[in-house]
Amino acid sequence: MPAKLVVEGLSHHYPDEYTGEDVHALDRVSLSVEDGEFSAVVGPSGCGKTTLLNILAGLLPHTEGSVQVDGKEVGGPGPDRGVVFQEHAILPWRTVARNIGHGLEIQGVARSEREQRVQEFVDLVGLSGFEDRYPHELSGGMKQRCALARTLCANPVVMLMDEPFAAVDAQTRITLQEELNRIAIATKKTILFITHNVDEAAFLGDRCFIFSRRPGKLKATVKINVPREKRIWKDLLSEKAYTDPRDEILRLVREEVFDDEE
Amino acid sequence: MSVLQAASIGLQKRFGRQRLRKILLGSIPFAVLLVMWQMNTSMEWLPPVYIPPIGTIWEAIYTLSEGCAGAGAVLSMQYECLFTNHILSSLGRVGLSLVIGIPSGIALGVLAGMSRRFAHALEPIGVFANAISGIAWVPLAIVWFGTGWLTTLFILLNTVFWLIFFNTLLGVRGVPRVYENSVMTMGGNRWAIITQVYIPGALPSIVTGVRMSMGFGWRALIAAEMIGGDSGLGFMIFVSAAEYKIEEVFLGVLVIAIMWMITDRLLLIPLERWTIQRWGMVWRPD
Numbered sequence: 001m002p003a004k005l006v007v008e009g010l011s012h013h014y015p016d017e018y019t020g021e022d023v024h025a026l027d028r029v030s031l032s033v034e035d036g037e038f039s040a041v042v043g044p045s046g047c048g049k050t051t052l053l054n055i056l057a058g059l060l061p062h063t064e065g066s067v068q069v070d071g072k073e074v075g076g077p078g079p080d081r082g083v084v085f086q087e088h089a090i091l092p093w094r095t096v097a098r099n100i101g102h103g104l105e106i107q108g109v110a111r112s113e114r115e116q117r118v119q120e121f122v123d124l125v126g127l128s129g130f131e132d133r134y135p136h137e138l139s140g141g142m143k144q145r146c147a148l149a150r151t152l153c154a155n156p157v158v159m160l161m162d163e164p165f166a167a168v169d170a171q172t173r174i175t176l177q178e179e180l181n182r183i184a185i186a187t188k189k190t191i192l193f194i195t196h197n198v199d200e201a202a203f204l205g206d207r208c209f210i211f212s213r214r215p216g217k218l219k220a221t222v223k224i225n226v227p228r229e230k231r232i233w234k235d236l237l238s239e240k241a242y243t244d245p246r247d248e249i250l251r252l253v254r255e256e257v258f259d260d261e262e
Numbered sequence: 263m264s265v266l267q268a269a270s271i272g273l274q275k276r277f278g279r280q281r282l283r284k285i286l287l288g289s290i291p292f293a294v295l296l297v298m299w300q301m302n303t304s305m306e307w308l309p310p311v312y313i314p315p316i317g318t319i320w321e322a323i324y325t326l327s328e329g330c331a332g333a334g335a336v337l338s339m340q341y342e343c344l345f346t347n348h349i350l351s352s353l354g355r356v357g358l359s360l361v362i363g364i365p366s367g368i369a370l371g372v373l374a375g376m377s378r379r380f381a382h383a384l385e386p387i388g389v390f391a392n393a394i395s396g397i398a399w400v401p402l403a404i405v406w407f408g409t410g411w412l413t414t415l416f417i418l419l420n421t422v423f424w425l426i427f428f429n430t431l432l433g434v435r436g437v438p439r440v441y442e443n444s445v446m447t448m449g450g451n452r453w454a455i456i457t458q459v460y461i462p463g464a465l466p467s468i469v470t471g472v473r474m475s476m477g478f479g480w481r482a483l484i485a486a487e488m489i490g491g492d493s494g495l496g497f498m499i500f501v502s503a504a505e506y507k508i509e510e511v512f513l514g515v516l517v518i519a520i521m522w523m524i525t526d527r528l529l530l531i532p533l534e535r536w537t538i539q540r541w542g543m544v545w546r547p548d
Contacts, residue, residue: 077447
């Protein structure tokens, strides 16, 4: 299978906003995500996960190393990479339907086709009946579904997700994780999902990339060999194919966290 | 059921209980003022040269309207004619200042809000201009433009433009970065970000700017018309006072206040309701 997203020797430095000191955020990161693969990036806070995502999205310029999507070097933001942000990034002044169709609108897709595509994704994320609502009328979970549908509807080559479920309550998070899995099956999207939550990474990822503390390095890669269709929380908790790699990831992440306190 | 009860229930149905209570409470101070005004006349506390009887205000409308029939007289803005001319004159200036001030204030405010360089260039002059209250420009404006339209418009624009500029600037700066980033990652260009993110995102602030600029502008205009105008409500009041036509002064003051309330209630508040309130960006306690 061809790799859709290839990162090679990526390093990043930036001056601290207040002190002006040089911050070494990423150190020679190399990884690749294959077509249709769901990859998760896990690491302690401040390991450069969000920096990585911003570089991949093209929001931050990178000086060292290369980032390629579909064989093309990334040189700025573009519709080939869709991003689901941590905060609620859907626009408050647009209805659910107009938010979801926003990417297509920017791409200049004709209204009739756009409306059809929007409806498809409204249904996919379970927002039917809420098309004409404004974001402030939605719950936190519904807002993130809307954000997810907006990104999917623009049909990006790679979908980048930056801790999208961090701000919702625990029950909603479980539902959203299962739904994202269902959507990943339905759309076969290539996904890079960033999280600090080990359970979430192991539940969703085909492969998990574990990052070290700053400067963020790729410390290890762990594969989770559970078929997508079997990824349902109530079944998975006693499944060794899930718990073993999850414990392994947990151990790797804890090493990074507890180093700090010694 | 008494007529009064029936009327009360009818009104409640028409406006809703909460709203009706609000309207009634808001009317109390006005009612007190009116009663005291009427009592002043009947009890002969202060003579009519200071406070004219309520009835004479109506007569003033009539005398002021005399001899200014026809569109020609209205358009010519001769100050001998016309109550309507004065109203239209003041309104026209406010309208014109908004037509010029809103787009230019928003345009430059957005530019300064998104570009550090523009902000550095425009902010100091903005603070400088804002420090000089509208009325302080009047003597200079009279020297430059004489009395009349240009002077009054200049004073108004000075108030309107900078308020809208600053409010837009602050509004754009307050738009969460993530909205801009999300539109950029969808492939949106600068123009898309300006029209789809910055302007709607800054709208709560822009609407506040427009409301403030209308409030302050209206006051500055009346003052400017008194000294540097040749028409308008401010001018009318000034001339009437000089001629000891106290009822015309009263009428002018009332009209100024009523016109402001109408613009605020009928134009600005509905505008707010249909945009930023609908989007959940601000809310009203009621």
